[in-house]
Amino acid sequence: MSDCIIEMSGLTKRYKSKTAVLNADLKIFKGEIVGLIGKNGAGKSTLLKMIGGLIYPTSGELHFFNRSSGENQSFFERMGVLIENAGLYPHYSAYENLNLLAMAYGLKDRNKQIEKLLQLVGLDHKNTAKVKSYSMGMKQRLGIAIALLGSPDVLILDEPINGLDPEGIVEIRQLILELNKDGLTIIISSHFLEELSKIATKYAIIHQGEIVEVISREELLQKCEERIEIGVDEAKTAIPVLERELQISKYKVAYGQTLYVYDRNIEIRQITKVLVDHGVSVDSIYKHKQSLEQYFLERTESAGDHYD
């Protein structure tokens, strides 16, 4: 996963006096599923629209495949975009919707490509029912099929599970994972953090237009793992005691005076006892388990507010 296919630096979008996105720096690598997380109005859609070429940045750089987007607008053709709603024709079938667009794009082998796409998103190409009779989930899957016309390298999905019932959510999740298995890079925005955590390989947390953190799935899971936090004078004096007496092996030192112990089956009272018995005074000790939701809330609340 070493090919950086999108790189933005200092990407900014202002609407008159409103700054929707400010100085966004982010690298996206081939095969990633990047979850863009932020509250309503954080700037997610604006950022996705800039990546998808639907709006121009006010300033900053956007590079695709190590080349500036300004050098070659055709890079945007390699993005499949589903932002807001798919703009479906309600009185046509799924096939007809795709066919109209495929003709407009001048795609060759339309029939074959459309059948393949409909199959991929779990819709029947022979179904002549009008799209207006479709469920939200079916419309969303058709929207994804439309975004996939022309075999893009990157699929951009803005809140694709908004308004879907639990079954629809599972279908979209499975579809995204399936598409990613075939190598497609996906950028997906959401404020359903738990849902996003089931698919994203990397997260960019956006708050009031600014990317406040980029974190991998592994890092995030580690941060949200259950741990015992021990406050001591010096962590390095506590570690050998805990290793020897309780055989702890999964731990981390934070700020020199705090020790995080991730080993299961070790109780707070055991730790307190051995440390005190060996002359290490314990200033604080407690179990800590952070939910994803808490983590993101903390990141967005501690990030501070910026005003235009």
Ligand SMILES: Nc1ncnc2c1ncn2[C@@H]1O[C@H](COP(=O)(O)OP(=O)(O)OP(=O)(O)O)[C@@H](O)[C@H]1O
């Ligand atoms: N065309 C526009 N003109 C003026 N302001 C805009 C425009 N588009 C977006 N904004 C403002 O920019 C900010 C970011 O909007 P954006 O739609 O990118 O946020 P979002 O994170 O996608 O939120 P939501 O989930 O509510 O769509 C908001 O304050 C919004 O009101």
